Amino acid sequence: MKRIFSKKTILYTLILIIIAVLVVLILTMDNKSDDSRKISAADNDYPDFTTIESMEKLARGSELAKGSEQMPVYGNWKTFTEKDGLPSDKVYTVRIDGNRVLAGTHDGLAVYEKGKWRTYTTGDGLAHNGVVSIDVSVNTGDVWIGTLSGLSRWSGGKFETFNQFNSGMPNDLVYNVFCYGNDVWVATGGGAGHYNTFTKEWEIFTEQNAPMHEPWTYALSAGDGKVWIAAWGGGVIEYNTLTKQFRDYVDPDGFMEIDLQPDDGVIHDITTATSYADSILWVSTYFGMSRYDGKFWKGYFDHDSGLASNFINFLRAEGPVVFVCSDNGLSSFNGKTWVTYKKFDNSTDGQAIVKDGNTLVMEMPLSPSIAHNFTIGVDAEDDVLWVATSKGVCRGELLKN
Amino acid sequence: MKNISALILFLILTSPFLKGQQLPENYGNIPDELVAYDKYQKAYKYHFITPIQFYGAGREKLPPKDLKEVRIGFLGPLEGSNIVSLGTQMLQGSMLAIEDANEKGGYNGIPYKLMVHNDVGLWGAAANEIVKMDDEKVWAWLGSIDDIVSHVALRATLKLEIPMICTGDPDPTFTETNIPWVIRNIPDDRQSCYALVDYIFKKKGHSRVAVIRANNRYGRVGTLHFNRSSTRIGYPVIIEERFGDGETDFSTQMERIKKTSPDAILIWGNAKESGLIVNQLRSMGMNQPVFGSDRMVNPEFLNIAGKNASGIVTTCQYNPDSDDPEYKAFKASYMKRFGQEPDVFAAHAYDGMNLIIAAIEKAGLNRALIRDVLTDLKTFQGYDGVTGPMIFDATWNNIRPIFMAEFINGKFKFAPAPPLEKDEAIYKKTNIGY
Numbered sequence: 043m044k045r046i047f048s049k050k051t052i053l054y055t056l057i058l059i060i061i062a063v064l065v066v067l068i069l070t071m072d073n074k075s076d077d078s079r080k081i082s083a084a085d086n087d088y089p090d091f092t093t094i095e096s097m098e099k100l101a102r103g104s105e106l107a108k109g110s111e112q113m114p115v116y117g118n119w120k121t122f123t124e125k126d127g128l129p130s131d132k133v134y135t136v137r138i139d140g141n142r143v144l145a146g147t148h149d150g151l152a153v154y155e156k157g158k159w160r161t162y163t164t165g166d167g168l169a170h171n172g173v174v175s176i177d178v179s180v181n182t183g184d185v186w187i188g189t190l191s192g193l194s195r196w197s198g199g200k201f202e203t204f205n206q207f208n209s210g211m212p213n214d215l216v217y218n219v220f221c222y223g224n225d226v227w228v229a230t231g232g233g234a235g236h237y238n239t240f241t242k243e244w245e246i247f248t249e250q251n252a253p254m255h256e257p258w259t260y261a262l263s264a265g266d267g268k269v270w271i272a273a274w275g276g277g278v279i280e281y282n283t284l285t286k287q288f289r290d291y292v293d294p295d296g297f298m299e300i301d302l303q304p305d306d307g308v309i310h311d312i313t314t315a316t317s318y319a320d321s322i323l324w325v326s327t328y329f330g331m332s333r334y335d336g337k338f339w340k341g342y343f344d345h346d347s348g349l350a351s352n353f354i355n356f357l358r359a360e361g362p363v364v365f366v367c368s369d370n371g372l373s374s375f376n377g378k379t380w381v382t383y384k385k386f387d388n389s390t391d392g393q394a395i396v397k398d399g400n401t402l403v404m405e406m407p408l409s410p411s412i413a414h415n416f417t418i419g420v421d422a423e424d425d426v427l428w429v430a431t432s433k434g435v436c437r438g439e440l441l442k443n
Numbered sequence: 444m445k446n447i448s449a450l451i452l453f454l455i456l457t458s459p460f461l462k463g464q465q466l467p468e469n470y471g472n473i474p475d476e477l478v479a480y481d482k483y484q485k486a487y488k489y490h491f492i493t494p495i496q497f498y499g500a501g502r503e504k505l506p507p508k509d510l511k512e513v514r515i516g517f518l519g520p521l522e523g524s525n526i527v528s529l530g531t532q533m534l535q536g537s538m539l540a541i542e543d544a545n546e547k548g549g550y551n552g553i554p555y556k557l558m559v560h561n562d563v564g565l566w567g568a569a570a571n572e573i574v575k576m577d578d579e580k581v582w583a584w585l586g587s588i589d590d591i592v593s594h595v596a597l598r599a600t601l602k603l604e605i606p607m608i609c610t611g612d613p614d615p616t617f618t619e620t621n622i623p624w625v626i627r628n629i630p631d632d633r634q635s636c637y638a639l640v641d642y643i644f645k646k647k648g649h650s651r652v653a654v655i656r657a658n659n660r661y662g663r664v665g666t667l668h669f670n671r672s673s674t675r676i677g678y679p680v681i682i683e684e685r686f687g688d689g690e691t692d693f694s695t696q697m698e699r700i701k702k703t704s705p706d707a708i709l710i711w712g713n714a715k716e717s718g719l720i721v722n723q724l725r726s727m728g729m730n731q732p733v734f735g736s737d738r739m740v741n742p743e744f745l746n747i748a749g750k751n752a753s754g755i756v757t758t759c760q761y762n763p764d765s766d767d768p769e770y771k772a773f774k775a776s777y778m779k780r781f782g783q784e785p786d787v788f789a790a791h792a793y794d795g796m797n798l799i800i801a802a803i804e805k806a807g808l809n810r811a812l813i814r815d816v817l818t819d820l821k822t823f824q825g826y827d828g829v830t831g832p833m834i835f836d837a838t839w840n841n842i843r844p845i846f847m848a849e850f851i852n853g854k855f856k857f858a859p860a861p862p863l864e865k866d867e868a869i870y871k872k873t874n875i876g877y
Contacts, residue, residue: 131500132500132501134602170574172574172577172603174602190574190577190602190603191571191574212567213567213568213570213571214567214570214571214574215567215570215571215574215599217598217602230567230570231567231569231570231571231595231598231599232565232567232568232570232595233567255660255663256591256594256660257567258594258595258598260598274594274598274620275594275616275620295479295480295486297479297480298490298615298616298619299470299471299473299479299489299490299491299619300479300480300486300487300488300489300490301486301487301488301490302479302480302484302486302487303487304487304488309488310490312619312620312621328495328620328621328622329488329490329621330488343488351498353495353621369495369496369497369498369499370496370498414499414500415498416498416499416500431500432499432500432501433500
């Protein structure tokens with residue numbers, strides 16, 4: 043023991059500690075400069091070479107983008123369950139459509155309008171009562187509904203069903219639907235595809251004509267002329283609608299059991315959703331989240347960021363903010379600051395946890411809180427945020443101060 | 444000594460700064476020398492070390508009243524597939540477990556009923572079948588064999604939150620999807636590949652192995668860890684040839700393999716094609732030792748290959764010649780009921796269905812609670828089935844030791860796969876080029 047703590051040893055140790063601290067500080071500064079570089083790249087106004095994005099912004103408003111220079115925090119949560127008129131507490135998806143809100147539940151489509159819920163089921167013409175995805179065409183106002191057994195178009199008060207037997211649908215289980223221009227894109231258990239509402243034709247993408255090992259598609263999003271398909275097990279498939287070319291993004295390390303480097307590409311091949319806004323592509327997986335600015339990837343895990351959990355069901359980006367639906371809370375993030383909403387066990391209360399990177403800034407009490415920590419769907423517009431959970435759907439209001 | 448002491452102290456003091464790194468433990472029985480990239484750097488994140496939890500709602504749901512039957516789903520290849528014989532065995536194993544349980548009074552006097560669904564192996568079709576099971580209100584389901592079907596069905600079962608037991612798909616990536624609604628009781632091809640790599644290269648001393656595999660997901664993913672591991676220990680596969688389902692003439696592939704002068708050949712495919720390949724190899728004068736996947740442990744393979752099967756070594760997920768009294772009772776009962784010997788799919792389905800029934804009887808009629816029991820890594824950890832013990836890892840994959848099967852004197856002889864040899868001289872370069 044005496045030998046270990048001799049004067050020279052202590053001196054060497056101190057020198058080494060100083061060097062180590064300096065190295066850590068330098069690395070941290072590097073990371074910060076990387077982040078700011080990516081964010082400022084994202085802030086550039088990329089030209090819209092189609093008008094779809096601008097139409098979307100116009101239709102859905104841009105208040106969120108303005109307000110999120112500081113991260114928006116939502117409170118005054120109101121939860122809706124079967125007691126309030128929902129057909130089921132299990133809510134897969136939620137979409138704001140003007141003055142009404144559409145919620146997809148296990149037992150039907152629920153529409154919230156003028157303070158009341160109304161349910162639509164197969165009895166009304168819906169393809170299946172299990173509604174897992176909803177999108178609204180900004181061109182026509184038609185509501186497109188992905189169900190557990192077919193795709194429904196709700197237009198003029200009538201439902202029209204598309205399935206494998208009466209159309210070119212790749213599979214009846216429609217995990218995700220996304221309207222982009224004249225096209226309605228679907229991600230299904232048997233491939234992705236899009237329906238041109240003008241020509242009334244389907245085009246299907248599977249392992250036969252796209253760079254995916256298997257066509258297990260789970261979600262998709264689009265913007266700036268590109269479509270990003272979350273291929274479950276195949277990473278992200280990018281499709282350029284102008285050139286009709288594909289490229290894929292997979293985890294470069296090639297192993298399911300590790301992530302070698304968090305920033306070398308998409309962090310895992312089991313992708314669950316993509317969302318594109320402000321020239322940033324966000325990708326969720328059951329292992330964490332990735333952000334891609336067109337040049338650099340960055341990975342986020344629950345141990346090194348404000349992410350509520352690595353198991354992410356869905357995400358949606360609105361302006362610079364991405365809302366992340368995990369199995370253990372709802373997170374939001376603008377590339378710098380995290381706000382994560384968590385409900386306490388056996389209580390209606392909870393908190394919003396604000397983090398700068400992985401540094402805790404504050405824990406804001408919320409009474410009441412979100413409906414449930416198992417979040418599945420989300421939509422934001424202006425000063426409200428709707429969240430679909432496994433125990434109801436809830437609505438939060440932007441806290442002004 | 445002083446410098447060493449200082450270095451140790453430095454490492455201790457600075458270890459917290461190794462941002463994001465976790466201490467690696469070997470997931471999936473991965474031998475130390477085969478941990479991905481471990482020779483060069485630690486991974487930023489190691490998955491599957493601890494099981495993920497299910498935080499969703501549903502546990503509070505009360506069981507329905509006035510039930511007339513307790514439904515359990517089944518998904519397997521029963522028609523329109525090239526593995527119908529395997530699916531039939533899996534169905535029969537499931538039926539036997541259900542019949543046994545109903546003889547004991549069912550669930551509180553309510554009989555169990557198997558809701559049978561066919562998987563045709565087409566993309567996406569399995570997803571539709573799981574939706575039907577949800578509509579039928581099954582409490583859990585069992586299946587399947589084809590890894591494409593199983594993956595598609597797994598995704599749907601997560602969405603619909605129905606507990607699933609996989610008893611026939613050995614695709615390693617299946618449980619690596621991190622889905623907390625599935626357990627698998629059949630050991631996977633990762634375990635088979637490690638056993639084969641150890642046996643072929645270390646115990647038998649081969650160095651030039653050719654692979655011929657099915658040109659489908661079963662062949663691609665099944666041989667994945669064989670290819671990776673053989674490369675890591677210095678003996679990369681010298682040629683990989685592929686064949687399609689239903690193909691009968693393999694001469695083109697065989698000619699290419701012959702030109703590489705392999706000292707052993709690994710076949711990875713279904714029984715029929717594997718038997719035909721063995722025959723064509725021998726007819727071409729290729730007398731190298733042949734190794735294969737567990738699907739060779741099948742009467743169809745033996746009928747086709749005949750005496751050419753002599754000396755072939757495969758892996759097997761259990762011991763079909765076990766003297767275990769419970770296994771012998773199951774075998775006798777199965778033969779009496781169905782008039783044929785149970786195979787690997789029947790035996791694991793029997794065990795899997797018994798797990799579902801035991802979980803229902805412990806948790807009651809609530810899917811989330813049934814899931815909790817199946818995945819708590821306590822209730823069924825070490826459970827002794829007719830196929831052997833169940834040792835579940837953090838992905839609920841059964842990683843118990845597997846068996847080697849060698850065809851000697853007209854029958855397969857089964858023995859536990861010997862412990863993997865630790866190779867101190869890893870990453871050595873082979874001297875033989877190709």
